[in-house]
Amino acid sequence: MEQLVDSYGRHIKSMRISITDKCNFRCTYCMPAEGLPWLKKPEILTYEEIVRISRVAVDMGIEQIRLTGGEPLVRRDVPDLVYQLHQLPGLRSLSLTTNGVLLKDQARPLAEAGLTRINVSLDSLVREKFAKLTRRDQLDRVLIGLEELEKYPSIHPIKVNAVAMRDFTEEEVLDFVQLARRKAYVVRWIEFMPLDADQIWRKEDILTGAELKAIIEAKYGPLVPVRGGDPSETARRYTFSDGIGEIGFINPVSEPFCSTCDRIRLTADGQLRTCLFATEETDLRAVVRSDADDEQLAQTIRRAVWHKELKHYIGDKRFKRANRSMSMIGG
Ligand code: SAM
Ligand code: SF4
Numbered sequence: 001m002e003q004l005v006d007s008y009g010r011h012i013k014s015m016r017i018s019i020t021d022k023c024n025f026r027c028t029y030c031m032p033a034e035g036l037p038w039l040k041k042p043e044i045l046t047y048e049e050i051v052r053i054s055r056v057a058v059d060m061g062i063e064q065i066r067l068t069g070g071e072p073l074v075r076r077d078v079p080d081l082v083y084q085l086h087q088l089p090g091l092r093s094l095s096l097t098t099n100g101v102l103l104k105d106q107a108r109p110l111a112e113a114g115l116t117r118i119n120v121s122l123d124s125l126v127r128e129k130f131a132k133l134t135r136r137d138q139l140d141r142v143l144i145g146l147e148e149l150e151k152y153p154s155i156h157p158i159k160v161n162a163v164a165m166r167d168f169t170e171e172e173v174l175d176f177v178q179l180a181r182r183k184a185y186v187v188r189w190i191e192f193m194p195l196d197a198d199q200i201w202r203k204e205d206i207l208t209g210a211e212l213k214a215i216i217e218a219k220y221g222p223l224v225p226v227r228g229g230d231p232s233e234t235a236r237r238y239t240f241s242d243g244i245g246e247i248g249f250i251n252p253v254s255e256p257f258c259s260t261c262d263r264i265r266l267t268a269d270g271q272l273r274t275c276l277f278a279t280e281e282t283d284l285r286a287v288v289r290s291d292a293d294d295e296q297l298a299q300t301i302r303r304a305v306w307h308k309e310l311k312h313y314i315g316d317k318r319f320k321r322a323n324r325s326m327s328m329i330g331g
Pocket of ligand 1: 071
C-alpha cells in the first residue's frame with residue numbers, strides 16, 4: 001500500500017493508540033482532582049476496530065504501535081489486544097505506556113501476549129511527593145510493578161519516564177540516576193508541556209533537559225552520548241564514563257523535534273490526531289462504523305497525515321492550546 005508521508009516529506013512510522021480516557025491516578029499536570037467527564041462505552045473504539053485501523057496503518061508503513069491512555073491497564077483484557085496487534089506482519093515494536101500501578105498482575109499476561117517494550121511513568125521516589133502529585137498514595141505498588149517486569153526479559157527495555165518540573169524534580173535527579181545505574185531501567189525526563197486539564201502550566205515551571213544534565217554532570221562528570229538510535233528518536237540518550245546505566249532527556253519545549261516527528265495518535269474515541277497540539281482531528285470511528293472498505297479507511301488516514309502540522313508553537317505568540325488535555329489525547 002502507498003506509504004504514509006506528510007506534505008513536509010516526513011514519513012510516518014509510529015502510532016500511539018489511547019485505549020481509554022479513564023485513569024486511576026489524578027496527576028496534577030494531567031487531570032483535575034475530580035477526573036474528567038469520561039467517554040461512554042459506545043463512544044470508545046472496540047478492540048476489533050482498533051485492530052482494523054492498526055492493520056491498515058501497518059500496511060501503510062506504521063512500524064511501531066504504543067498503547068496508552070488515560071491509564072491503559074484499567075481497560076479489560078489488554079493482553080488480548082496486545083496479542084492481536086502482535087500478529088500484524090510488519091509491526092516491529094509494540095509497547096505500552098503505563099503508570100505502573102497494575103503491573104504486578106498484568107506484567108506476565110502482557111509479556112506472554114507479545115508486548116516488547118514498556119514505559120512506566122514515575123515522577124518521584126518519595127512517598128509523600130508521589131502521593132501529592134498523583135493524588136494517590138501508591139508509590140509502593142508502582143515499584144512492585146517495576147520489579148515484576150524485570151522477570152520478563154522479552155519486555156525490553158524498561159523505561160522509566162519522569163515529567164521534569166521546576167522546584168519538584170531537581171532534588172531527586174540524582175536518586176533517579178542511581179535507579180538507572182542500579183537497575184536495568186532507562187530513566188528519562190520529559191519537559192512539562194501545556195497539556196494539563198487544569199491549565200496550571202506556566203513557562204517558569206519548565207525544567208529543561210540541559211538544566212538536569214548540568215546537575216548530573218556536576219556529580220558524575222561529562223555524560224557520554226549513546227549513539228545509533230532511530231533518527232526520529234525523541235530522547236537525547238547518555239551513559240556515564242564507566243558505561244553503567246542509561247538516561248535520557250526528552251526536550252519537546254527547549255529543543256523541539258517536530259522536524260523529525262514520525263508520529264500520529266488515535267484517541268480512545270477514534271479520532272486521528274497528527275500532532276500532540278492539534279486543534280483538529282479526523283474521525284476514523286465514523287469511517288470504521290460505516291460501510292467503507294479498507295482502501296477508503298486508508299485514504300482517510302493518508303489525507304489526514306498529508307495535513308500534519310509543521311510544528312508546535314509553545315513559547316511563541318502563535319501557540320494555541322490543544323483541544324484536549326493529555327489524558328484525553330494519549331501521551
Ligand atoms: N497513564 C499512563 C501514564 O501515566 O504513563 C499513560 C498516559 S499519560 C497521559 C502518558 C505520559 O504523559 C506520562 O508519562 C505522563 O507523565 C505524561 N504527561 C502527562 N501530562 C503531561 C504534561 N502536561 N507534560 C508532559 N508530560 C505529560
Ligand atoms: Fe493518569 Fe497518566 Fe494522566 Fe497521570 S499522567 S493522570 S497516570 S493519564
